[in-house]
Amino acid sequence: MLSLSAEHATSIRQHARAEYPHECCGALLGRELSGDVRWVEEVVPIANEQEDNRERRFLITPVQMMQLEREAKQKSLKVLGFYHSHPDHPARPSEFDRENALPYYSYLIISVQKGKPAEMHCWRLLEDRSGFEREPTEIRGL
Amino acid sequence: MAITVLIPSALQAYTGNQSEVQVQASTVGEALQAVVATYPELRKHLYNEQGKLRSFVNVYLGEEDTRYLQGLETLVKDGDTLMIVPSIAGGSVSVLEHEAVQRASLDNEEILRYSRHLILPDVAMEGQTKLKAAKVLCVGAGGLGSPLALYLTAAGVGTIGLVDFDVVDLTNLQRQVLYTSQDVGRPKLEVAKERLQAMNPHVTIRTYETRLTRENALEIFSDYDIIVDGTDNFATRYLVNDACVLLGKPNVYGSIFRFEGQASVFYAKEGPCYRCLYPEPPPPGLVPSCAEGGVLGVLPGIIGTIQAMETIKLILGRGEPLIGRLLLFNALKMQFRELKLRKNPQCPVCGQNPVIRELIDYEEFCGMRGEESTASVDVIEEITPTELKRRLDAGDDIFLLDVREPVEWQICRLDGAVLIPMNTIPARMHELDSAREIVVYCRSGKRSAQIAAFLKAAGFRKVKNLQGGILQWSDEVDPTVPKY
Numbered sequence: 348m349l350s351l352s353a354e355h356a357t358s359i360r361q362h363a364r365a366e367y368p369h370e371c372c373g374a375l376l377g378r379e380l381s382g383d384v385r386w387v388e389e390v391v392p393i394a395n396e397q398e399d400n401r402e403r404r405f406l407i408t409p410v411q412m413m414q415l416e417r418e419a420k421q422k423s424l425k426v427l428g429f430y431h432s433h434p435d436h437p438a439r440p441s442e443f444d445r446e447n448a449l450p451y452y453s454y455l456i457i458s459v460q461k462g463k464p465a466e467m468h469c470w471r472l473l474e475d476r477s478g479f480e481r482e483p484t485e486i487r488g489l
Numbered sequence: 490m491a492i493t494v495l496i497p498s499a500l501q502a503y504t505g506n507q508s509e510v511q512v513q514a515s516t517v518g519e520a521l522q523a524v525v526a527t528y529p530e531l532r533k534h535l536y537n538e539q540g541k542l543r544s545f546v547n548v549y550l551g552e553e554d555t556r557y558l559q560g561l562e563t564l565v566k567d568g569d570t571l572m573i574v575p576s577i578a579g580g581s582v583s584v585l586e587h588e589a590v591q592r593a594s595l596d597n598e599e600i601l602r603y604s605r606h607l608i609l610p611d612v613a614m615e616g617q618t619k620l621k622a623a624k625v626l627c628v629g630a631g632g633l634g635s636p637l638a639l640y641l642t643a644a645g646v647g648t649i650g651l652v653d654f655d656v657v658d659l660t661n662l663q664r665q666v667l668y669t670s671q672d673v674g675r676p677k678l679e680v681a682k683e684r685l686q687a688m689n690p691h692v693t694i695r696t697y698e699t700r701l702t703r704e705n706a707l708e709i710f711s712d713y714d715i716i717v718d719g720t721d722n723f724a725t726r727y728l729v730n731d732a733c734v735l736l737g738k739p740n741v742y743g744s745i746f747r748f749e750g751q752a753s754v755f756y757a758k759e760g761p762c763y764r765c766l767y768p769e770p771p772p773p774g775l776v777p778s779c780a781e782g783g784v785l786g787v788l789p790g791i792i793g794t795i796q797a798m799e800t801i802k803l804i805l806g807r808g809e810p811l812i813g814r815l816l817l818f819n820a821l822k823m824q825f826r827e828l829k830l831r832k833n834p835q836c837p838v839c840g841q842n843p844v845i846r847e848l849i850d851y852e853e854f855c856g857m858r859g860e861e862s863t864a865s866v867d868v869i870e871e872i873t874p875t876e877l878k879r880r881l882d883a884g885d886d887i888f889l890l891d892v893r894e895p896v897e898w899q900i901c902r903l904d905g906a907v908l909i910p911m912n913t914i915p916a917r918m919h920e921l922d923s924a925r926e927i928v929v930y931c932r933s934g935k936r937s938a939q940i941a942a943f944l945k946a947a948g949f950r951k952v953k954n955l956q957g958g959i960l961q962w963s964d965e966v967d968p969t970v971p972k973y
Contacts, residue, residue, distance in 0.1 A: 405578065416498070
């Protein structure tokens with residue numbers, strides 16, 4: 348289960364709204380707790396480095412990844428996963444998402460409908476890469 | 490050479506939680522192969538089905554991305570450290586392969602040809618390049634397929650496939666604008682290819698002169714980004730739908746009847762499929778084809794160009810596609826209406842627990858085998874015109890059901906009959922009394938046999954078909970009734 352604070356959820360929504368009609372992306376840093384609970388401590392917006400077609404694609408380059416890993420290490424956190432938006436598309440992983448997905452990571456997808464942030468769902472790649480399974484999400488109260 | 494390979498945290502579950510792996514190798518490629526040889530579970534995440542390194546796998550030698558050195562051929566020396574760094578990519582649905590778009594480019598002649606597209610901000614060079622990279626399959630090269638193929642060719646869709654096995658017939662020319670009077674008798678695809686190629690030599694036209702079947706559909710479809718359904722029968726329509734769902738491809742649908750048309754985009758990844766809308770075909774014979782029911786020639790022109798427009802929108806990734814929406818067009822009223830379609834969670838092919846996981850026998854599914862063997866027709870009791878006349882004269886209570894079209898009713902009819910055209914029977918079945926004896930008739934006895942069988946299946950026990958219909962009535966009973 349992915350556990351986010353209400354503030355994390357709000358900042359993801361705001362990022363998705365600000366980048367519309369382009370896709371936004373970012374990383375989820377946190378800790379792994381027992382019982383497969385992924386406790387997000389920090390949401391890190393990342394500039395979408397995709398050169399064209401940013402309405403449909405996002406890219407976090409290897410250089411950005413290395414920086415991210417370094418940053419996580421300094422804070423004694425782990426890169427738990429990533430979030431990205433689907434402008435005018437449902438919060439379901441696309442075939443392109445599947446081809447490019449890594450195991451382990453939580454992929455949080457937020458749908459943005461006509462500029463308005465809509466539903467948000469989290470996914471994890473199945474072991475055989477055949478698809479994704481939903482990862483339950485919890486928005487922690489204060 | 491002893492090489493150290495650093496494994497990213499996301500993949501460490503496959504290396505026994507080791508963050509680094511020692512291997513012997515002389516190139517980057519060898520080092521990676523040695524890693525997956527030791528940890529076979531890792532292979533599917535680093536390499537795709539074709540054995541190529543997945544696009545998100547980047548390998549760094551020190552600070553250098555080996556992609557900018559000699560890639561997998563980059564030499565490594567003793568003590569080197571290689572770092573596998575994932576890049577994270579994703580995005581919403583696009584029907585085109587990104588790589589194909591990057592490969593396509595336009596020459597000066599094409600730039601001039603497509604200039605009216607290129608100055609449109611929503612198309613521009615980027616969109617025109619996508620069109621060139623796109624592969625679209627048109628199933629059927631008839632009324633819908635003609636305008637569709639013409640406009641896709643003119644627009645510069647790079648590869649267009651056509652599936653049809655017919656020859657051009659004189660009755661086609663009233664609506665199938667790909668063909669001319671000189672083409673009568675020639676195979677449609679031969680003519681279509683000539684005509685389309687002459688219109689735009691930059692486009693590749695591939696022809697499949699065959700009937701689309703469960704055996705060949707997946708193979709033909711697999712090479713295309715978008716499938717456009719321009720067929721005229723239910724068996725092929727369900728075949729196209731199921732094959733598209735199984736392959737995850739969008740199906741741009743259109744159909745026509747007389748003065749009315751429908752269009753939608755069935756794309757199971759994003760919305761409903763044809764089976765969500767129509768889980769089962771209508772009983773055979775209930776919905777007449779163009780040959781039986783007639784069609785105004787302009788109508789397929791309108792619906793076929795709507796399909797062409799939707800196809801181009803999908804390629805460009807612009808606008809709002811007809812996914813989840815059924816567009817209804819009435820030419821007489823000159824009215825467009827729209828129905829919202831929902832994905833059916835119980836859909837047998839695209840639902841949560843699909844029962845159709847491979848292509849089935851669509852002719853059987855649509856009941857066409859039964860029609861050919863006429864088995865269903867044989868069990869329907871018939872009455873000869875002479876016998877019917879005798880019983881009517883004797884005052885027997887018989888409900889005479891005329892299932893022809895109103896234009897035929899105006900030509901002639903039997904005294905005391907009630908007209909319910911065959912395609913309205915399912916909706917008007919409640920007007921019939923199952924307790925009464927019903928004799929169904931049409932012109933020749935063929936359509937009425939289908940309706941009699943349909944009614945019998947619906948629970949009407951006392952149904953008979955008038956043998957030979959109006960034609961035999963005219964011969965046996967009353968020669969003043971005109972034959973037509």
